Amino acid sequence: MRPIVVVPTYNEVENVPVLLARIAAVAPDIAVLIVDDQSPDGTAEAALSLAGAYPLLQVMTRTGPRGLGLAYVEAFQRVLGEGYGPVVQMDADLSHDPVHLPQLFAAARTYDLVIGSRYCRDGAVRDWPVRRILLSRLANCYVRAVTGVPTADATAGYRCWSRRALEAVDLPTVQSKGYAFQIEMAYRAHRSGMRITEAPITFCDRTRGSSKMSGRVISEAILVPWRLRLHGSLHQHAVVSTARPRVPR
Ligand SMILES: Nc1nc2c(ncn2[C@@H]2O[C@H](COP(=O)(O)OP(=O)(O)OP(=O)(O)O)[C@@H](O)[C@H]2O)c(=O)[nH]1
Ligand SMILES: [Mg+2]
Numbered sequence: 001m002r003p004i005v006v007v008p009t010y011n012e013v014e015n016v017p018v019l020l021a022r023i024a025a026v027a028p029d030i031a032v033l034i035v036d037d038q039s040p041d042g043t044a045e046a047a048l049s050l051a052g053a054y055p056l057l058q059v060m061t062r063t064g065p066r067g068l069g070l071a072y073v074e075a076f077q078r079v080l081g082e083g084y085g086p087v088v089q090m091d092a093d094l095s096h097d098p099v100h101l102p103q104l105f106a107a108a109r110t111y112d113l114v115i116g117s118r119y120c121r122d123g124a125v126r127d128w129p130v131r132r133i134l135l136s137r138l139a140n141c142y143v144r145a146v147t148g149v150p151t152a153d154a155t156a157g158y159r160c161w162s163r164r165a166l167e168a169v170d171l172p173t174v175q176s177k178g179y180a181f182q183i184e185m186a187y188r189a190h191r192s193g194m195r196i197t198e199a200p201i202t203f204c205d206r207t208r209g210s211s212k213m214s215g216r217v218i219s220e221a222i223l224v225p226w227r228l229r230l231h232g233s234l235h236q237h238a239v240v241s242t243a244r245p246r247v248p249r
Protein backbone atom coordinates (compact mmCIF):
# COMPACT_ATOMS: atom_id res chain seq x y z
CA MET A 1 0.00 0.00 0.00
CA ARG A 2 1.36 3.42 -1.05
CA PRO A 3 -1.46 5.85 -0.31
CA ILE A 4 -1.48 9.29 -1.89
CA VAL A 5 -3.73 12.36 -1.84
CA VAL A 6 -4.19 14.21 -5.15
CA VAL A 7 -5.25 17.87 -4.94
CA PRO A 8 -6.07 19.91 -8.08
CA THR A 9 -5.43 23.63 -7.67
CA TYR A 10 -6.22 26.78 -9.53
CA ASN A 11 -5.59 30.03 -7.63
CA GLU A 12 -5.53 28.47 -4.18
CA VAL A 13 -2.40 30.16 -2.83
CA GLU A 14 -4.03 31.02 0.50
CA ASN A 15 -5.49 27.56 1.04
CA VAL A 16 -2.64 25.21 0.07
CA PRO A 17 -0.37 25.83 3.11
CA VAL A 18 -3.31 25.35 5.49
CA LEU A 19 -4.44 22.21 3.69
CA LEU A 20 -0.94 20.65 3.75
CA ALA A 21 -0.62 21.35 7.48
CA ARG A 22 -4.03 19.78 8.14
CA ILE A 23 -3.22 16.68 6.06
CA ALA A 24 0.13 16.26 7.84
CA ALA A 25 -1.57 16.60 11.23
CA VAL A 26 -3.92 13.71 10.45
CA ALA A 27 -1.76 11.55 8.17
CA PRO A 28 1.95 12.51 8.34
CA ASP A 29 3.10 9.50 6.30
CA ILE A 30 0.87 10.06 3.29
CA ALA A 31 2.20 11.43 0.00
CA VAL A 32 0.47 14.47 -1.52
CA LEU A 33 0.43 15.51 -5.17
CA ILE A 34 -0.64 19.07 -5.98
CA VAL A 35 -1.76 19.36 -9.62
CA ASP A 36 -1.72 22.98 -10.66
CA ASP A 37 -2.83 24.53 -13.94
CA GLN A 38 -0.32 27.40 -13.96
CA SER A 39 -2.31 29.43 -11.42
CA PRO A 40 -1.59 33.14 -11.94
CA ASP A 41 -1.56 33.67 -8.15
CA GLY A 42 1.58 31.50 -7.76
CA THR A 43 -0.06 28.47 -6.07
CA ALA A 44 2.50 26.04 -7.55
CA GLU A 45 5.46 28.15 -6.43
CA ALA A 46 3.99 28.47 -2.94
CA ALA A 47 3.49 24.70 -2.76
CA LEU A 48 7.05 24.06 -4.03
CA SER A 49 8.46 26.37 -1.35
CA LEU A 50 6.92 24.01 1.25
CA ALA A 51 8.61 20.89 -0.16
CA GLY A 52 11.32 21.11 2.53
CA ALA A 53 8.70 20.94 5.28
CA TYR A 54 6.82 18.06 3.61
CA PRO A 55 9.22 15.48 2.13
CA LEU A 56 6.30 13.46 0.66
CA LEU A 57 4.94 16.46 -1.26
CA GLN A 58 5.06 16.56 -5.08
CA VAL A 59 3.95 19.45 -7.27
CA MET A 60 2.92 18.93 -10.88
CA THR A 61 2.44 21.93 -13.16
CA ARG A 62 0.28 21.26 -16.18
CA THR A 63 0.44 22.98 -19.53
CA GLY A 64 -2.23 23.03 -22.23
CA PRO A 65 -5.94 23.56 -21.64
CA ARG A 66 -6.94 23.81 -18.00
CA GLY A 67 -9.76 21.93 -16.31
CA LEU A 68 -10.49 19.94 -13.20
CA GLY A 69 -11.12 16.73 -15.15
CA LEU A 70 -8.06 17.17 -17.34
CA ALA A 71 -5.89 17.73 -14.26
CA TYR A 72 -7.22 14.66 -12.48
CA VAL A 73 -6.84 12.35 -15.49
CA GLU A 74 -3.19 13.35 -15.91
CA ALA A 75 -2.46 13.11 -12.19
CA PHE A 76 -4.18 9.75 -11.74
CA GLN A 77 -2.24 8.28 -14.66
CA ARG A 78 0.98 9.56 -13.15
CA VAL A 79 0.35 8.16 -9.65
CA LEU A 80 -0.76 4.79 -11.07
CA GLY A 81 2.47 4.71 -13.09
CA GLU A 82 4.45 5.41 -9.93
CA GLY A 83 2.80 2.52 -8.09
CA TYR A 84 0.67 4.54 -5.67
CA GLY A 85 -2.67 3.36 -4.34
CA PRO A 86 -5.17 3.83 -2.81
CA VAL A 87 -5.60 7.36 -4.18
CA VAL A 88 -7.63 10.07 -2.48
CA GLN A 89 -8.90 13.04 -4.49
CA MET A 90 -9.86 16.22 -2.65
CA ASP A 91 -10.37 19.95 -3.25
CA ALA A 92 -7.80 22.47 -2.06
CA ASP A 93 -10.31 25.01 -0.77
CA LEU A 94 -10.69 23.37 2.67
CA SER A 95 -14.20 22.18 1.86
CA HIS A 96 -12.91 18.64 2.34
CA ASP A 97 -11.58 18.18 5.86
CA PRO A 98 -8.51 15.88 6.07
CA VAL A 99 -9.90 14.64 9.36
CA HIS A 100 -11.97 12.19 7.26
CA LEU A 101 -8.90 10.68 5.53
CA PRO A 102 -8.45 7.71 7.93
CA GLN A 103 -12.06 6.66 7.49
CA LEU A 104 -11.84 6.91 3.68
CA PHE A 105 -8.64 4.86 3.57
CA ALA A 106 -10.13 2.31 6.00
CA ALA A 107 -13.23 1.79 3.82
CA ALA A 108 -11.00 1.45 0.74
CA ARG A 109 -9.69 -1.82 2.18
CA THR A 110 -13.10 -3.34 1.47
CA TYR A 111 -14.42 -1.19 -1.40
CA ASP A 112 -13.03 -0.20 -4.79
CA LEU A 113 -14.38 3.35 -4.53
CA VAL A 114 -15.28 5.25 -1.36
CA ILE A 115 -17.25 8.47 -1.83
CA GLY A 116 -16.92 11.05 0.94
CA SER A 117 -20.61 11.80 1.02
CA ARG A 118 -22.56 14.83 2.18
CA TYR A 119 -25.89 13.12 1.70
CA CYS A 120 -25.62 9.66 3.21
CA ARG A 121 -26.56 9.02 6.85
CA ASP A 122 -24.42 11.24 9.16
CA GLY A 123 -23.09 13.28 6.23
CA ALA A 124 -23.50 17.07 6.50
CA VAL A 125 -22.98 20.41 4.76
CA ARG A 126 -21.85 23.40 6.79
CA ASP A 127 -22.26 27.10 5.88
CA TRP A 128 -23.94 26.63 2.52
CA PRO A 129 -27.04 28.74 1.87
CA VAL A 130 -30.25 26.71 1.55
CA ARG A 131 -30.37 27.63 -2.16
CA ARG A 132 -26.97 25.99 -2.76
CA ILE A 133 -27.90 22.84 -0.82
CA LEU A 134 -31.14 22.52 -2.80
CA LEU A 135 -29.27 22.94 -6.08
CA SER A 136 -26.73 20.28 -5.13
CA ARG A 137 -29.48 17.89 -3.96
CA LEU A 138 -31.39 18.48 -7.17
CA ALA A 139 -28.24 17.88 -9.24
CA ASN A 140 -27.77 14.54 -7.51
CA CYS A 141 -31.41 13.50 -8.14
CA TYR A 142 -30.91 14.46 -11.80
CA VAL A 143 -27.69 12.44 -12.11
CA ARG A 144 -29.28 9.41 -10.43
CA ALA A 145 -32.37 9.55 -12.62
CA VAL A 146 -30.49 9.99 -15.90
CA THR A 147 -27.46 7.75 -15.35
CA GLY A 148 -28.71 5.16 -12.86
CA VAL A 149 -25.68 5.63 -10.59
CA PRO A 150 -27.21 4.65 -7.23
CA THR A 151 -25.14 6.84 -4.86
CA ALA A 152 -26.62 9.70 -2.80
CA ASP A 153 -23.67 12.01 -3.62
CA ALA A 154 -22.46 11.28 -7.15
CA THR A 155 -21.13 14.84 -7.60
CA ALA A 156 -18.83 14.70 -4.55
CA GLY A 157 -15.17 15.56 -5.09
CA TYR A 158 -13.77 13.85 -1.97
CA ARG A 159 -13.15 10.20 -2.83
CA CYS A 160 -10.79 7.33 -2.26
CA TRP A 161 -9.99 5.12 -5.26
CA SER A 162 -8.39 1.70 -5.20
CA ARG A 163 -5.86 1.07 -7.97
CA ARG A 164 -8.27 -1.55 -9.32
CA ALA A 165 -11.03 1.04 -9.75
CA LEU A 166 -8.76 3.66 -11.34
CA GLU A 167 -7.57 1.02 -13.79
CA ALA A 168 -11.15 -0.10 -14.51
CA VAL A 169 -12.46 3.36 -15.48
CA ASP A 170 -10.12 3.64 -18.51
CA LEU A 171 -8.72 7.10 -17.76
CA PRO A 172 -7.47 7.96 -21.29
CA THR A 173 -11.04 7.87 -22.64
CA VAL A 174 -12.61 10.08 -19.94
CA GLN A 175 -14.13 13.06 -21.74
CA SER A 176 -15.40 15.48 -19.08
CA LYS A 177 -13.08 18.43 -18.67
CA GLY A 178 -14.62 20.23 -15.70
CA TYR A 179 -16.87 19.53 -12.76
CA ALA A 180 -18.77 16.80 -14.72
CA PHE A 181 -15.64 14.68 -14.30
CA GLN A 182 -16.97 13.56 -10.89
CA ILE A 183 -20.19 12.32 -12.48
CA GLU A 184 -18.44 10.55 -15.35
CA MET A 185 -16.00 8.79 -13.01
CA ALA A 186 -18.78 7.60 -10.66
CA TYR A 187 -20.71 6.33 -13.70
CA ARG A 188 -17.71 4.50 -15.12
CA ALA A 189 -16.90 2.89 -11.76
CA HIS A 190 -20.52 1.78 -11.38
CA ARG A 191 -20.78 0.42 -14.93
CA SER A 192 -17.54 -1.50 -14.61
CA GLY A 193 -18.88 -3.35 -11.57
CA MET A 194 -16.73 -1.70 -8.93
CA ARG A 195 -17.84 -2.01 -5.30
CA ILE A 196 -18.83 1.52 -4.27
CA THR A 197 -19.68 2.81 -0.80
CA GLU A 198 -20.34 6.21 0.76
CA ALA A 199 -18.62 7.38 3.95
CA PRO A 200 -20.13 10.39 5.74
CA ILE A 201 -18.22 13.68 5.65
CA THR A 202 -18.97 17.20 6.85
CA PHE A 203 -18.49 19.53 3.89
CA CYS A 204 -17.57 23.17 4.69
CA ASP A 205 -18.00 26.09 2.30
CA ARG A 206 -14.78 27.72 1.13
CA THR A 207 -13.79 30.82 3.13
CA ARG A 208 -10.76 31.93 1.05
CA GLY A 209 -10.22 32.23 -2.69
CA SER A 210 -12.96 32.01 -5.26
CA SER A 211 -15.00 29.28 -6.90
CA LYS A 212 -14.03 28.21 -10.41
CA MET A 213 -17.56 27.18 -11.26
CA SER A 214 -18.49 28.79 -14.60
CA GLY A 215 -21.40 28.68 -17.02
CA ARG A 216 -19.40 26.34 -19.28
CA VAL A 217 -18.61 24.00 -16.40
CA ILE A 218 -22.29 23.92 -15.36
CA SER A 219 -23.61 23.29 -18.87
CA GLU A 220 -21.15 20.43 -19.30
CA ALA A 221 -22.46 18.95 -16.03
CA ILE A 222 -26.05 19.19 -17.30
CA LEU A 223 -25.26 17.50 -20.62
CA VAL A 224 -22.83 14.81 -19.46
CA PRO A 225 -25.40 12.55 -17.71
CA TRP A 226 -27.28 12.30 -21.05
CA ARG A 227 -24.07 11.59 -22.97
CA LEU A 228 -23.28 8.83 -20.50
CA ARG A 229 -26.77 7.38 -20.73
CA LEU A 230 -26.89 7.41 -24.52
CA HIS A 231 -23.28 7.05 -25.58
CA GLY A 232 -22.13 5.10 -22.49
CA SER A 233 -24.21 2.11 -23.53
CA LEU A 234 -23.19 2.49 -27.21
CA HIS A 235 -19.56 2.39 -26.09
CA GLN A 236 -20.20 -0.79 -24.09
CA HIS A 237 -21.96 -2.33 -27.07
CA ALA A 238 -19.02 -1.44 -29.32
CA VAL A 239 -16.60 -3.05 -26.87
CA VAL A 240 -18.67 -6.25 -26.74
CA SER A 241 -19.00 -6.49 -30.52
CA THR A 242 -15.32 -5.84 -31.25
CA ALA A 243 -14.35 -8.42 -28.62
CA ARG A 244 -15.92 -11.14 -30.79
CA PRO A 245 -14.66 -10.72 -34.36
CA ARG A 246 -17.01 -12.02 -37.03
CA VAL A 247 -15.94 -15.17 -38.83
CA PRO A 248 -15.94 -14.50 -42.60
CA ARG A 249 -18.41 -16.71 -44.51
N1 LIG B 1 -5.74 21.98 -11.69
C1 LIG B 1 -6.94 22.55 -11.72
N2 LIG B 1 -7.67 22.64 -10.59
C2 LIG B 1 -8.89 23.23 -10.65
C3 LIG B 1 -9.42 23.77 -11.84
N3 LIG B 1 -10.65 24.28 -11.56
C4 LIG B 1 -10.86 24.07 -10.25
N4 LIG B 1 -9.80 23.46 -9.69
C5 LIG B 1 -9.63 23.04 -8.30
O1 LIG B 1 -10.64 22.09 -8.03
C6 LIG B 1 -11.12 22.22 -6.70
C7 LIG B 1 -12.62 22.49 -6.73
O2 LIG B 1 -12.87 23.74 -7.35
P1 LIG B 1 -13.90 24.80 -6.78
O3 LIG B 1 -13.77 26.09 -7.49
O4 LIG B 1 -13.75 24.85 -5.29
O5 LIG B 1 -15.23 24.16 -7.22
P2 LIG B 1 -16.39 23.69 -6.33
O6 LIG B 1 -15.87 23.14 -5.03
O7 LIG B 1 -17.20 22.78 -7.16
O8 LIG B 1 -17.18 25.05 -6.12
P3 LIG B 1 -17.35 25.95 -4.82
O9 LIG B 1 -18.33 25.23 -3.95
O10 LIG B 1 -17.89 27.21 -5.32
O11 LIG B 1 -16.04 26.08 -4.13
C8 LIG B 1 -10.30 23.34 -6.07
O12 LIG B 1 -9.20 22.79 -5.40
C9 LIG B 1 -9.86 24.15 -7.28
O13 LIG B 1 -8.69 24.90 -7.07
C10 LIG B 1 -8.63 23.67 -13.02
O14 LIG B 1 -9.00 24.10 -14.10
N5 LIG B 1 -7.41 23.05 -12.90
MG1 LIG C 1 -14.97 24.28 -3.67
